[in-house]
Amino acid sequence: MVCRGQVVMGAARTYILFNKLLRPSWHLYSKLPVCFSTSASTVPVPLEKIRNIGISAHIDSGKTTLTERILYYTGRIDEMHEVRGKDGIGAVMDSMELERQRGITIQSAATYTIWKDHNINIIDTPGHVDFTVEVERALRVLDGAVLVLCSVGGVQSQTLTVNRQMKRYNVPCVAFINKIDRMGANPYRVLSQMRSKLLHNAAFVQLPIGLENSTKGIIDLVGQKALYFEGDFGNIIREDEIPVNMRAETDERRIELVEYLSNADEVIGELFLEEKTPTEEELHAGIRRTCLQRTFTPVFVGTALKNKGVQPLLDGVLKYLPNPGEVNNFALQQNSKGEEEKILMKSARDSNHPFVGLAFKLEAGRFGQLTYVRVYQGCLKKGNTIYNSRTGKKVKISRLVQMHSSNMEDVNEVFAGDICALFGIDCASGDTFTTDHKLNISMESMFVPDPVISMAIKPKNNKDLDAFSKAVNRFTKEDPTYRVYWDNDNKETIASGMGELHLEIYSQRMEREYGCPVVMGKPKVAFRESLASPVEFDYLHKKQSGGAGQFGRVIGVLEVCYQDTR
Template sequence: MAIFNLFSRSSGVLKRRTIQSNILEENVAYMASYAKYAEHKALEYIRNIGISAHIDSGKTTLTERILFYTGRISEMHEVKGKDNIGATMDSMELEKQRGITIQSAATYTLWKDHNINIIDTPGHVDFTVEVERSLRVLDGAILVLCAVGGVQSQTMTVNRQMKRYNVPCLAFINKLDRLGANPSRVLSQMRSKLGHNAAFLQLPIGLEGETQGVVDLIKQKALYFDGQFGEVVREDEIPCEMRCESEDKRQELIEHVSNVDEILGEMFLEEKSPTERDIMAAIRRACLHRVFTPVVMGSALKNKGVQPLLDAVLSYLPNPGEVENVALQEKEGQETEKIILRPERSNTHPFVGLAFKLEGGKFGQLTYLRCYQGVLGKGEYLYNVRTKKKVRIPRLVRLHSTEMEDVNEVYAGDIFALFGVDCASGDTFVTDNKLNLSMESIHIPDPVVSMSIMPVNSKDRDNFSKAVARFTKEDPTFQFTYDVDNKETIVSGMGELHLEIYAQRMEREYGCPVHLGKPKVSFRETLLAPCEFDYLHKKQSGGAGQFARVTGVMEPLPPHQNTLLEFVDETVGTNVPKQFIPGVERGFRIMAQKGLLCGHKLSGIRFRLQDGAHHIVDSNELSFMLAAQGAIREVFESGIWQIIEPIMAVEVTVPEEFQGAVMGQLNKRHGIITSTDGIEGWFTVHAEVPLNDMFGYASELRSGSQGKGEFSMEYSRYSPVLPDVQEALIRQYQESQCITQELKKKKKN
């Protein structure tokens, strides 16, 4: 194995070979034990955990170490290593190139006879839906924090997501070896910024370049990680210079847990000395109720502190039987009833599962599910509660990144996948079609950035359609619409990186290069004052001709109706026969599709037809349609026109220290502040901003608020554009018309 070739040749070759042999034997034994993974195990021997954090906190590196120490993999690779292999959980080519996690990846492993299902999630805010749906189905989580960066923007987002789904967590302070590492400051930030009742379970023995190990405050032992890869955990006495600090921090830990746990609290008040078992039991109770967060630490890159973290996962995070999961049952004529699911690993109760992620693969759609109740066997039938469709399950698999391992049965608490099931993310599956149960859905954040998209080559449109259909189904935050007004395709997502990644995937996976650009704004043209018209359309070229006359007024609608078009027939008598009125209205609406000022639609106009004239032979519906179009051209010449634009209601939420920067950004974008609000250190501003000025705001807000700001916007109304914007739009339209005419002349010649 390549991992053992890293040992240098020296006088200690024999010793190294012995270590190599021992590790090899352990790995072989571990790999053999995976054959028994699918065996029926009690719920207390199962853990479903996620690893979440801000970008570049070391989640994927930590997962790589966990898989190595548990024997799941025989070689460790770095996220952006020189060997061009990359971490196990970053299987996508783009992930290896960029050194970031884009898609959440699932795996399972064994540690001390416990089955651990792990989901490694992205840290970038653009892929937050991956964290959202992973936390929805997990029982516990590891919150990774950088010892230098501490609590960062996405840490706060992940913390809110854990709170939303009531997921217990323990914290792992990573990167103790980095320059400027300060775990005490990180703990202080957890308490102040995240509101956690947190305390150290360990203390670092040395920081930065002198990182040696950790002190276990509960066992009162020093832990060192020996061997080439930190695979040997050695217990020793606490260094003399750290004994006083260890005693103080151990007492602090007991006090924090005593404040939220009655049993330990009584012992504390009675001044009894709690045993190691008492403290661990109290921490577990408090952690399960989300009233205490245990904090451990280490350096995943330097192979320190990972094994104690795994022990903490087993000791303090819940098994599937300790988490209450509720399904909603709808009955006709009755209120929706909440049903508590029974997670026993038997077929006493019917199967209930939730599809939380979809992924297109070479074998078709791969659907990730979490089993909440009952047992599902290969070859059984499932019912989709939403669609009422019945489907047979030909294959059940467990996932290890991109690798799949077939299993015959899955039990309550398991995370698995299956093929060939047409469903949506968030669908509930049951084996008993009489059960009208549905699990609580997954929170999907609204997209914040939109861009126009089109294939570079028109011949790639089929592949483009396939790619869009797949990606929009897999990722509910990636949305696709067609703008009828501007005749362009629009994609929306959580950020510019989000859309850029999908554009690159279209080229790599479907051979369809695309062009992303700023979407056009749906401007409108409207009248400022009423304008009369009297237009005669007359054409004679032998035989039956065309004759129609229309008279009336075009006038603006009130401001609150400036997106509407109205046609009013006020004619009296037979000057304009009633059968020709629809022709007049059709002519008006055709002209309203493209104005003559800047080429955008007309809106906020009422067309009042008051009188006219017809010819007994030459008049027809076409003639009156053409007359109406001529009348509108007349009004363009004589009337006063104005361009209006969509105004968005924008809501921005940032920490209070960025209040001034946010207000300045909105003012620069011609925004009008309508109201402000502040609560618990956060500042919220409501404003009305032109949509044309909102492009690129997502990136500006993140950079101006250190990534901590969030915003949402929705359509509010149409309002007149500024004079300089109107002049620019008119000039741009006239230039494009001139270019079009020149091209037509060249074609004729």
């Protein structure tokens, strides 16, 4: 396909933008044709044009559907499919067969795309609490996040967990209230719950034009305009004036936005005290400053399933969430005295500093172990030799790829701020890699929760013991919350995880991927008896079988000895 346009080179990809003559304004466009090359450019994309974000939420809030729309509108995929769709294809990010059958996300999936000259690395995370470690390791390496909330369910149990994880890793976020087209949708109640339950200093930056079946579009409070999403897939955005019946509410909500923003930002606060109205540029700047400091959360609205509100959310990601250079990432380094010191990573996209990367996720691929790495400093090129800071082992990088769900795209080099994957690396989750073996540096690791449930597990057929052992070794290495051990008291194998679904998924994967059906059940309990009161004994032993005989007598008291722990 030949397009009129300007060719712009980026790190690991080439994309084509329509000439301004072909699309005179940003909101009148169809899906941009994007072509990703398999060779890296010699000029990396500027740090300011990179975003690393995660999509996190409670179960069934629409994370994967939202990611599917983002990939479609940015030209990364040619057509959209639904989670557990009738066509049997399913969403791009749900690459595992079990995910498509159950309609849930089990493993976090990474991809990258381009929106308005910006490279966006996206990780779609599971919403179920059983797979919470996937959210932990994703938020550990991401610079920003989109907190998705259902306009009907509001703030739910896993929303609280995800919010704690964002706070633990100090990840700035924007909120997206999804499913405003559902029966019973009430985004205003969800905003109230964000303030009361999540303790967010949050306010709308958008308002819905109608709810449930009457959803027509959204109102941009900052730009003071109405946006309508037209076309078969909502890919044409039409700007219009704010409806007359919503102008009073719009003015009221915009004043509320300025009030909540003034509580967190001094510049907007001074304008508010002087009773001056902030301009659109001043509001954007104030929201960005407070969002980076996690003192304010802008709230977007829309419905991903009905293709409304996704493109403005992408614009909000570019405007309000940080680039890798605006996030302070620290590593631990031993000094000459053997003490650990915190040092700040240099996030410049060049090769003037030694490469430092963190392996945050392991996955068994078709060509061996696939290791996901977030690059924090320097440049890594295909053919470089890197060192594992924990083990001291060195390995040569024979293949360097970037992931699009389960698909791999080869690149020649990656820079600070990029997320890539390596092959043939023997390591554990949380290991640090560097090109300088004298650096003696280690990135801060992630939090791994302890398992909460255990079940007995064994292969259905004894001939499958080898396959069972291989599956256990792989799954326990990939997932630190899945642990399998031998109970010597009851002589059985025990599998521990974060929930029944967690253990059930791995038992099904053993059968599907290794041909090893397993039997799971309640673990046995080893009962031990103890004396309730002291017992006196008097035992006489006599034995005469010819020759020297045996005689002995033992008298004593048997009682429990309690240790004083005071």
